[in-house]
Amino acid sequence: MKAEYELSLKDYVAIIKGRALLLAVVVVVVLAATIGVAISVPPIYQATGTILVESQQISPDLVSEGNTTYADERIEVIRQRVMTRENLLRIIDKYGLFADKGGRLSETDKIDQMRNAIVVNTLSTFIKGRGEATVAFTVSYEDKRADVAKEVADELVGLFLNENVKQRTERATETTEFLTQEADKLGAELATLENQLADFKQAHANALPENQQLRMSMLSRAELDFREVDRDYKAAQEELRYLDLELSAANSGASTQAANGKAATPDPQDLPSLKAEYARLLTKYTEAHPDVVAIKRKIQVLQASGEKGIAAAASMNLDAARVRTKMAATQSNIASLAEQKREISQKISAYEADILEAPQVERGLVSLLRDHDNAKKKYEEIRAKEMNAKITESLEQENKAERFVLLEPPLMPEKPVKPNRKKIVAVGVVLAPAAGAGLVMLLEMLNQRIRGVGALESVLGKRVLVAVPYIATQADQARRRRWLMLLAGAVVLGLLVLLVLVHLFYMPLDLLLYKAMARFA
Template identity: 65%
Template sequence: MASEYEMSVNDYIGIIKHRAVLVSVCITVILGLSVLVAMSIPPVYESSGTILVESQQISPDLVAANNNTFADERIEVIRQRVMTREHLEAIIDKYNLFSSEIRRLSVTEKIDEMRNAITVSLVSAAVKGRGEVTIAFRVGFEHNQPEVATQVANELVTLFLDENIKQRTERASETTEFLTQEADKLRVELEILENRLADFKQAHSNALPEHQELRMNMLSRAETELKEVDRDYKAAREELRFNELEVKAASAGVASKAGASGSAASQPQDLDSLKAEYTRLLSLYTEAHPDVRAVKRKIAALEAARGAGNGAVTSVSLDIAKAQARVAASEASIKSLADQKQQVLAKIDAYEAQILETPQVERGLVTLTRDHDNARKKYEEIRTKEMGAKISESLEQENKAERFVLLEAPLMPEKPVRPNRKKVVAMGFVLAPVGTGALVMLLELLNQRVRGVEALASVLGRRVLGTIPYIHTRAELARRKRLQALILLGGVLLIAGLLVLVHFLYMPLDLLVYKALSRFA
């Protein structure tokens, strides 16, 4: 039974020799294709500018910043605003981008290509206490023409800078406008509450809590006045009863001669005493006071009695007239004291009603005052924020707040960023032997020929007694020489092509030789 034959190294060498032409052609073709692909891919140039995120120039302790968002968030918002259809379409039309394509692109497709060609990369740095912070960002554009890439990159950088100023200014203006409107609303509300509070105080002016102590003092004073009026009222009643008794006694003729003579002698003295008493009372009280009015009536009665006694003789004696005058004065004094008592009682009732009403008034006043204070505090807070917003708006308008500063303007790119021709050619050097080996293995699997004595013995299961070597003809030898010459020529051309590629893609050959010799020197 034949055993399975395992190929040796000599068999592989024999296969390579047998397929030498195919191997050479495959390697040459793959290397040539890789070089052709590397040279045929159009170059892509990228021009980019660096924009620095500069912090606020004035200390935040003096002027608070209006925008407290992170820089990367603002950059992303600005990027979305810059890469709108309107802006990109204007740039495409201005520089006639994507017009040399093989197929005609629609406007939407051009805008998509434009967005894919724009690059925005953040530059971060570690800041103590804040972690990774964005300090700058790069804006770039890729195109197959370096001039166009530079021009478009400058346009994009300008758009980013302008859009940042526009956004921050608009935000500051909107903030100021909003706070101004809110302050005006709160001012109207505050005025309404002030009017309500003033109307309430005016409607309950007699029961305001701040006048409670005054009302208590006035009530105490009224009670004291009531006690004095009661005392005077009782004294007037006693005086009335005494005067009535005198009138009765004088009418009955009880008065003695001595009494009559004494009264006649004392009449002028009594009139003078009453006038002195009247002067004293006027220094203490007003003319409306009951005591003043009573003394005044007594003086009037005595003067009337004196005039009647001097002018004509009447049937009534002077004592009766005096007594009747005192009775009339006492009655008038009692009536006046009674009226005064009623007035004092009315005042006491009014004070007591006001004192009882004060807690209810105080409750309503506290509610209105609390609403007024809250509205005033809100109004003051909004006004403070409004002033801060106006200062922030001034900072933005004068470009003193956080801003974007062009650190590096886009420059003309000297080398393309894509494709990497060296990598493409290197990939060809890798694919050439791999592809050739795969092709040779596939052909050998499809070919069932027997190679060598050992393979034949393995197939037949018998020992080979002898072998006859292959005898080449002259034609075969000549063909082999021509093939060797072609292979040698192909190798020379391949080496020359590699040297050309190295010269143009990697480094000039004279410089490469100089560097190599300098290492050995």
């Protein structure tokens, strides 16, 4: 039937009239239930504290910021630390939370309910050059008692402030300690590299790249010295050969003179015998005796001849000695020059070896210098970071860095934030007719009776010629009037009950009337 015949507006009106009492009852019951819920739900008070995220007190151009994490990230970390099981249990025990529920809740249930009652909201704004930034946040706590909500909110705000100081100080201290340890490690590595570099330079002092030009100059100078010494050496050898010839000539002249003067010159050994004979004769004769005069003359001749030979021989021996002295000096000079040539040759070989070794030394030195420079750069960077970390630590300890400042402490809440009774009643006003209509539609769908001429024609497949309307009797009219009176009485009673409930649980009627008049005045 329903698939073939669609109800008309008259049919709907007839259904509403037929189910008017049921519809009215459902509407009144649902509306009364929603109003009862709105009035009976206990009020929830919320105390809120506002904390300002204050930027660093000293200009970042003078002192760089140390803890550069985003404020919302830091707030979330602090929230997790504050809302630990230990802290929440301590607060629950301190303020006697959930005491009205007795032992029905376990510790886990209490902690879960308290976490749900804590609300942390961030307040962001657009900052030029930084974009969206968090400048403040609120910490709220909800409870059935206004004073408890305020006290717990105060406790939570204090925990947030203290935890922020503790966290930032610990982070700055840990950062400083870490950077100090790393700087010490890099300092030890740098000292090791410096020692290696010094040992390498000392071991290859003569082949260092920076001394290459000096070694080339020293090699050129040594080669020049070698040529000069070699020239002097050859000249000394020529002079030695000349002196050798001169010595040979001197020795040859002395031998010739000795051979020519052997017959003419008396033997110097006869002179003493003549003097002895002369002395013997003087013992016998006077000086005028002819024998004495003759021997005296011989002695004088022999003395004169001997002095001339000795002078000549002495002159020849002196020339030879002078030549030998020159030869000895020349030989000594030749030996000295030969030693100088040997030393200069060794120097030249050493210079050449150093020059050939220089590329290998340069490669090793470049490698050590590169490692040393990298280590020094890292060391200087880590030392600079360590200095900044120490400054940041001082700022945190003196509370000069970015900090949380209590902008507005939690106040005693004047009115509850939950439940929103007006919304509940409004929902009841919308839900009551919908529930009544739904129930009526359900009952009509279950009812298979035929309504109206159109439905009958649809069932029979024939046209209805005459329709006799329903004729209400006096009994029907009396019964309808009773139902209307009962309905009116129920509505009036419901309104009276509603006014009493509003007066007792929500707001006195005189105050409510005063506010209504003030709003529409």
